[in-house]
Amino acid sequence: MKIGIKERLQIQRHWLQFSVLLFAGLFILVSYVACTRQTASISADTKAATELASTECLSAAKKVLGPDAEVAKCGRLTAGSELESVAFIRLKQFAEGPEGIAVSRLVILQKVDSQWKLALDVAQQIQNPTGYIGIDYIDDSQQYPGFRALFSDRRSDGKAAFDLDLSYLNPDGTTEGIATEISWNPATKRFQEFSVNKEPEGFQKELRNPPHIHIGKS
Numbered sequence: 001m002k003i004g005i006k007e008r009l010q011i012q013r014h015w016l017q018f019s020v021l022l023f024a025g026l027f028i029l030v031s032y033v034a035c036t037r038q039t040a041s042i043s044a045d046t047k048a049a050t051e052l053a054s055t056e057c058l059s060a061a062k063k064v065l066g067p068d069a070e071v072a073k074c075g076r077l078t079a080g081s082e083l084e085s086v087a088f089i090r091l092k093q094f095a096e097g098p099e100g101i102a103v104s105r106l107v108i109l110q111k112v113d114s115q116w117k118l119a120l121d122v123a124q125q126i127q128n129p130t131g132y133i134g135i136d137y138i139d140d141s142q143q144y145p146g147f148r149a150l151f152s153d154r155r156s157d158g159k160a161a162f163d164l165d166l167s168y169l170n171p172d173g174t175t176e177g178i179a180t181e182i183s184w185n186p187a188t189k190r191f192q193e194f195s196v197n198k199e200p201e202g203f204q205k206e207l208r209n210p211p212h213i214h215i216g217k218s
Contacts, residue, residue: 053083060109060116061087072101072151077162078184081110084119086164091146094173100150102169108191120191122147126166126180131206134166134180134193141214144168148175155183156196163194 057074065087073086086108094102108120119128124144126133152163164182167175183194185203193204 056083056111057085057087057109060085060111061107063116064107064109064118065089065105072149073162077108078110079186081112081119082114083111085109085111085116086151088149091169094169099167099175100148100165102146102173103149104146106147106149106166108164120182122149122166126182128190128192128206130190131208132210133182133191133206134204135207135210137211137213139215140212144176145171148179150179155194156181157194157202164191 054071054074057071058069061069061071066089068089069087070090071085071087073084075084076082077084077086086106088101088103088106091102091104096102103122106120106122107118109116110119111117121127125135125138132138146169148165148167148169150165150167152165153160155161155163161183165179166182167179168177170176181194182191183203184190185192185194188203192206194202195204196202198204
């Protein structure tokens with residue numbers, strides 16, 4: 001049986017269409033495999049980088065706070081450093097609750113030019129490298145065991161930003177007074193008190209040399 005020219009052309013057309021579809025399918029398959037491998041590679045690299053950062057954050061924290069240091073946050077919390085570590089010493093006699101973690105000390109460390117620097121130090125008082133935060137004076141008659149620390153990703157003005165609320169902790173586990181809100185001020189390039197209830201509203205200046213008084217508890 002002879003095949004006519006039309007039939008031959010039709011067969012060739014079908015074969016060409018089949019070849020195009022086959023090539024397209026192979027191309028999609030190869031692209032999918034390559035993309036999957038690349039995604040897996042990126043995921044593995046990201047995981048490795050995260051684990052390395054976590055190790056660095058914990059190591060830096062232990063150098064400042066000792067072997068009992070715990071890391072609450074590790075990463076780029078602000079635009080002011082390569083890496084930041086928020087670490088603390090837990091007061092184990094007080095359970096963690098809605099008001100935060102009970103800590104005897106808390107620090108924020110910033111890695112700048114491969115060197116870790118102390119950006120915030122919370123012990124008996126709250127201090128940054130410039131001065132004291134959230135106080136008008138130091139009452140030497142008060143001895144608080146620590147603070148309640150509550151972390152957030154949003155400030156009280158609604159802006160997305162790393163935010164830390166600190167409340168003085170009484171010996172019985174209750175908190176004293178109003179919490180001091182701490183956030184990063186890009187203008188001054190340091191952690192400062194932030195308040196929407198003070199005049200002027202916003203970031204508050206720290207005190208370099210607050211007065212010492214002794215009034216005791218009423």
